[in-house]
Amino acid sequence: MSAPPSTLGQVTPTDAEFSAIAQLLYETTGIVLAPGKTSMVQSRLAKRLRALGLAQYKDYITLVNSDAGRDERRKMISALTTNVTHFFREKHHFETLRRNVLPSLLEAARRGSRVRLWSAGSSNGQEAYSIAMTIAESAPDFANLDLRILASDIDPLMIAVGAKGCYPAAALESVPDILRQRYFELQGEHYQVASGLRDLVQFRELNLHDPWPMRGKFDVIFCRNVVIYFAPEAQARLWERFEEQLTPGGFLFVGHSERVTDGKHTKLRTAGVTTYQLNSI
DSSP, X not given: OOOOGXXXXXXXXOHHHHHHHHHHHHHHHOBOOOTTOHHHHHHHHHXXXXXXXXXXXXXXXXXXXXXXXXXXXXXXXXXXXXXXXXXXXXXXXXXXXIIIIHHHHHHHHHTTOOEEEEEETOTTTHHHHHHXXXXXXXXTTGXXXXXXXXXXXXXXXXXXXXXXXXXXXXXXXXXXXXXXXXXXXXXXXXXXXXXXXXXXXXXXXXXXTSOOOOOSOEEEEEXXXXXXXXXXXXXXXXXXXXXXXXXXXXXXXXXXXXXXOOOTTOXXXXXXXXXXXXXXX
């Protein structure tokens, strides 16, 4: 007999079940679920168990570890990852971008060079659009330049929100009025990112733990408040991969509590508050 709907997802995962879920999350994404997060796992996965009609975590674990459960595994990862973001979060980074980074990049772009920026772990796109607004304010002719922003995230639901570019009014509290007027259109109770700015950003689902499909390098990479959830070895490897993905002289912006691991072979050097630049030599 199947469990009544009212009890689906209400069971608490055992220590062994929590460990199995944590291990799968780590192997798939590099993200560490610290001990003591059992209640968080239950609250975030209860909806998934109810949707599948499952009463036991052991059945859910069997599913997400199977080939048939590949899609559910993505939904599990989506449920367990943290999506905290807002426009112009850590404002000093955007000031550094405007003052120290964009002038030479825009000059190169106007000479015909290709310029690429990456918002890695972009959540619902607010970081990527903050970058886009910073560019648009510095270069009103941005649409005529070979300049693009890649916004990637592991959560397909967040990618869909970002690609749509429609946000509730409360989400724009940190956007200056003049920028809101220039780059957003009020639609009912939501604000839609203007099409010209939206065209500057390309959204892609991407697991930072997996091989990256991008062939070209980036002049700027934002990866903020993402690596803190990774195990130390995964953190160190990600810094190395970002370094490999930067153009000479490129910039890496990280979160306020993150630091690039010191290493003998790194060419990344401090260039501001939680900002690094790749030596060109």
